[in-house]
Amino acid sequence: MRLVLAICALCGALGFAAPAFADSSTVDPTAVQLAQNSQFANLLGQSAYKDLPVETPKPADSTATLKLTAVVATGAIKNIADPISWTVVRKAEGGIPQSVIARDKSPAPTFKLPPGKYIVEGIWKAIVVQRDVDVPAGKPHTELFNYNAGTISLRMIPYSGASPITTAVKWDLYFMRKGSGANLQDNDKLFTVVAPTQQFSLPAGNYVVRASYGGTSADLVMPIEAGHSYKYTINLYSAQVTFNAAGADKTTIWQVLRAKPDGDGQRRMVASQTGASPTFLLREGKYIVRVATGDLHGEQAFDVKAAKNSTVKVKLQ
Known part of the structure; x- marks a missing residue:
């Protein structure tokens, strides 16, 4: 029995584990962006067979029954009840090309098919799993998909x-x-x-x-x-820091940089704002703020302690 993620072969070639995909169902879809620059962008949650022609078998030829169910992981007490995008593909054989025989989005569909060899693809929460299935005539054949998630x-x-x-x-x-x-x-x-x-x-x-x-x-x-x-709670270990300077106005540019330079000798900028007296949320650490307004400039070192809001005054020259 063969169970593969859609891009596991590619992942193996690149030297890391089989891929995972985000479950974005808990948020407004407009707030979710696929990472278009990802080398796997075209495979995330998409059917490998979406462009294949669809062929509807004749009822008289559909003497086999295929039942599909799925679990999140081995040992799961209940089967998945969420929608799953199923695609049943007839394998290329004897000069006959691949074609899609059936599609369904229910969690546990039943298909009437001609006996034969198929590829079944199930996409659950953007995780793509494919399996070779041999469907015999007569007694219904059941396949359990394990998403190992x-x-x-x-x-x-x-x-x-x-x-x-x-x-x-x-x-x-x-x-x-x-x-x-x-x-x-x-x-x-x-x-x-x-x-x-x-x-x-x-x-x-x-x-x-x-x-x-x-x-x-x-x-x-x-x-x-x-x-x-x-369940994880990420702690930013941060605090609010408000900046002000005599002579600052709404066009004043404030840049916050790490006090310790990177390997190239340059300080990394972590945040910037324009305004007379901006407030930044910053992680605990040591920083430098640089200020520019017209011909005036200033720079001031400061520390941030988690949960300790503070005000930093900068002298412009």
């Missing part, structure tokens, strides 16, 4: 003891490539979701979610085992 539920707090954030958080889901550490690559990104909270249904493996809010972000490495549910 776990579930991650995410929320965010600005600092310890604070209430969860209830406005839009940006959640970026990535493959975790072996040896990559915190060096996330754009072409490993699967989805960008904008919502206060988010839930991902993913096949077993290792992933990273980058959560961004108010100009600051935090990464969470997510090892997932099939059949398990995880």
